[in-house]
Amino acid sequence: MDLDLSPEMRAFRDEVRTWLRENVPSEPQPHDGPEMRDFDLEWQRTQYDGGWAGINWPVEYGGRGLSLLQQMIWYEELAWADAPEIGVSFVGINHAGPTLIARAGEEQKAFHLPKILQGDSVWCQGFSEPGAGSDLAGLSTRAEIVGDELVVNGQKIWTSYAELADYQELLVRTSRDGRKHDGITWVIADMHAPGITIRPIRTMTGPAHFCEVFYDDVHIPLSSVVGGVGNGWSVAMSTLSFERGTGFLRDQVKLVRLIDELTALARDRVDHRGRRRIDDDTIAARLATARAETSALTAMALADISRNARRPQPGVEGSLLRVFFSELSQRVAKLAVDIVEEDGLEARPYGRDDAYAQEWYRTFAATIAAGSKDIQRNIIGERLLGLPKGR
Amino acid sequence: MDLLPDDQQTAIAEAARDLVAAHSPPSRLHTLDDDAPVTEPTLWRLAAQQGFFGLDVPERFGGAGLSLAEQTLVFHELGRSLAAGPFLGTVVAARLAAVAGDEALLADLVDGRLPVGLADVATEGLYRTFDADDARAYVVVSRDGAAFYDADAVEVVRRRPCVDAASRWAELRVTGQPRISTPPDQFDAVGYGSILISAMLSGICAATRDQSAEYAKVRKQFDLPIGSFQAVKHRCSDNAVRAEAAAQVVTLAALTMEDGRADAGLMWAAARSVTADHALRNCSDNIQNHGGIGYTGEHDAHLFLKRAQVLADLLLTPADVRDAVLDAPEARPA
Numbered sequence: 001m002d003l004d005l006s007p008e009m010r011a012f013r014d015e016v017r018t019w020l021r022e023n024v025p026s027e028p029q030p031h032d033g034p035e036m037r038d039f040d041l042e043w044q045r046t047q048y049d050g051g052w053a054g055i056n057w058p059v060e061y062g063g064r065g066l067s068l069l070q071q072m073i074w075y076e077e078l079a080w081a082d083a084p085e086i087g088v089s090f091v092g093i094n095h096a097g098p099t100l101i102a103r104a105g106e107e108q109k110a111f112h113l114p115k116i117l118q119g120d121s122v123w124c125q126g127f128s129e130p131g132a133g134s135d136l137a138g139l140s141t142r143a144e145i146v147g148d149e150l151v152v153n154g155q156k157i158w159t160s161y162a163e164l165a166d167y168q169e170l171l172v173r174t175s176r177d178g179r180k181h182d183g184i185t186w187v188i189a190d191m192h193a194p195g196i197t198i199r200p201i202r203t204m205t206g207p208a209h210f211c212e213v214f215y216d217d218v219h220i221p222l223s224s225v226v227g228g229v230g231n232g233w234s235v236a237m238s239t240l241s242f243e244r245g246t247g248f249l250r251d252q253v254k255l256v257r258l259i260d261e262l263t264a265l266a267r268d269r270v271d272h273r274g275r276r277r278i279d280d281d282t283i284a285a286r287l288a289t290a291r292a293e294t295s296a297l298t299a300m301a302l303a304d305i306s307r308n309a310r311r312p313q314p315g316v317e318g319s320l321l322r323v324f325f326s327e328l329s330q331r332v333a334k335l336a337v338d339i340v341e342e343d344g345l346e347a348r349p350y351g352r353d354d355a356y357a358q359e360w361y362r363t364f365a366a367t368i369a370a371g372s373k374d375i376q377r378n379i380i381g382e383r384l385l386g387l388p389k390g391r
Numbered sequence: 392m393d394l395l396p397d398d399q400q401t402a403i404a405e406a407a408r409d410l411v412a413a414h415s416p417p418s419r420l421h422t423l424d425d426d427a428p429v430t431e432p433t434l435w436r437l438a439a440q441q442g443f444f445g446l447d448v449p450e451r452f453g454g455a456g457l458s459l460a461e462q463t464l465v466f467h468e469l470g471r472s473l474a475a476g477p478f479l480g481t482v483v484a485a486r487l488a489a490v491a492g493d494e495a496l497l498a499d500l501v502d503g504r505l506p507v508g509l510a511d512v513a514t515e516g517l518y519r520t521f522d523a524d525d526a527r528a529y530v531v532v533s534r535d536g537a538a539f540y541d542a543d544a545v546e547v548v549r550r551r552p553c554v555d556a557a558s559r560w561a562e563l564r565v566t567g568q569p570r571i572s573t574p575p576d577q578f579d580a581v582g583y584g585s586i587l588i589s590a591m592l593s594g595i596c597a598a599t600r601d602q603s604a605e606y607a608k609v610r611k612q613f614d615l616p617i618g619s620f621q622a623v624k625h626r627c628s629d630n631a632v633r634a635e636a637a638a639q640v641v642t643l644a645a646l647t648m649e650d651g652r653a654d655a656g657l658m659w660a661a662a663r664s665v666t667a668d669h670a671l672r673n674c675s676d677n678i679q680n681h682g683g684i685g686y687t688g689e690h691d692a693h694l695f696l697k698r699a700q701v702l703a704d705l706l707l708t709p710a711d712v713r714d715a716v717l718d719a720p721e722a723r724p725a
Contacts, residue, residue, distance in 0.1 A: 390619025
């Protein structure tokens, strides 16, 4: 147990800090549309050109081949440097990329990984369906093998940034025989292929990040299957463990900063009676609890990194972190709304620094996406505590 | 950077766990007599032999030369098993003696010859201890620092019965001079003690998590183990989340204090806040998960709750903890 960074790691961190100071863009990040795509990919390219993309990805695919700890340092420093959000690069960097590294063939890796790192492609995720949410393995988007192609028909939903994406990690049903988990295939879909129709869905925060995606006789070469036909469930699960663990480190640092900002805000702001907000006992108690819990979150994140540094793939303990983080982020976001009182009633554009209510609404996604909090609790109960499966 | 225990640390934790489980399981508390010492003599002797009172004391003073991080592993196990006795006071006193350089005292403490009660501030001029029948000396911890008193330098003013079967509550008045004392800038005794208390609370979080999970696997209703029902399963999962948060924040607090980091003050206060909250909630859930048997006096579930209640009140009240968390400076890790 130690917190020390070796001289080598400290030097790495200093290098990161210096580079970020000089290269973080000062203009505001767009939160919607093609401007967002252009901005986010430009930032990804800038990181790649600086040698900071794919820090723990293999060198042969454009990464740096460094340690998970160095990747962690990078994520932390991004948060401290107020660097742009990962935005449209999220799926490529945090899901598709790691999945391809773990499970894809050489040609697939050689083609896609450099494009992801260089900001040449945007990925989206095609997992959820209208009839398959928490019961993901119940998905029914069909793919028939015809010659050397898959012909896909069906529908996906809650697909973030589908209208901005070039590729999709798509789960399809290639067999209806046997266990439902066994008939699933993970395939790379070209989002520009004929037969794909995208309909944006507005979210409760405002901008349309969500989409429905319809597939009408979409032809995908069999060579785009990752991990083999019928093995899609295990391929998808390797993706989800990434999503539940290290990928969120940056959000955790942001939460630490937010608590400090809110504490300062509560000390400055006065209510209509002229009383400082922090002198309201319920506000003080909630702030203190949230600050303490955020410190515990930091500890849990460091422990999770330590665990994952000792093994090749992230484990289910990431769900402990995910449950704690997602619910804490909701409590903190609501606390911010309560500190600013009626200002929380004002419709403000999402992304503005003082859009406290909109930020609160955004956190509702945290306990739904990437496995709802109920599914996370099933995972903890069954896989960590050994409780029997059931309903 | 690695927050998890290494091989040596894992061995220390396992040794402590085995020792406490063998000599002082939680069920022992059902059999303790009122107004009598609570320490299990074999446990105390073997704990001293294994060096558990001086893990973070420098080797030149007879300690193991390790750190508070290792000491928290032992206290986690003491908490898990509801071990009774003046462990907290003795280890706080050892650290105090190490800071003050009192080698003779240290030798007595590390060898277990001098069990020390922990005392905090009760009311004006009075101190409070829960180790009254076992302590042969006291370490008084307050905002003003830490002071060590031999038994003849204090007198018991009043005894009070305690909800916790292993606590021997008394109010003390100081009648003599301290053998040693240090101001808070030399030894942050409140922070140090809080980390040990938090470690015990984190052990209680783990114990109740495990007790509930094991029961949920074997107790059947509607022909199914109750752990297969989400209402129960999810409570058990929440217990696991709270236990993980508690254990990790204790480690982080111990390491930041030993490293003298800028965020040490925030981390020990955070550890107190989180472990107290999580322990009380896990203990409550554990009673609920057990149903009727969990409400009985003969089951262990209530013992955990009551010990957590006492630990959560030591050195700092919940309001003190709240202020300590809010007043701790912002700290970007260096």
